[in-house]
Amino acid sequence: MTDTVEQIEKQIIREALVSSKGNIAKTADALKVTERMLGIRLKKYDIAS
Numbered sequence: 001m002t003d004t005v006e007q008i009e010k011q012i013i014r015e016a017l018v019s020s021k022g023n024i025a026k027t028a029d030a031l032k033v034t035e036r037m038l039g040i041r042l043k044k045y046d047i048a049s
Contacts, residue, residue, distance in 0.1 A: 010045045022049055
């Protein structure tokens with residue numbers, strides 16, 4: 001189940017990054033998280049911004 005949650009979270013982050021054209025502040029705002037938390041997730045999932 002954890003893998004499924006992580007896969008969904010990664011997909012949501014990727015889609016938000018595309019929607020915001022890679023803008024971290026806008027992505028964090030859209031996801032209702034801090035830029036710091038988004039940065040932690042980007043690193044965890046090895047997603048380039």
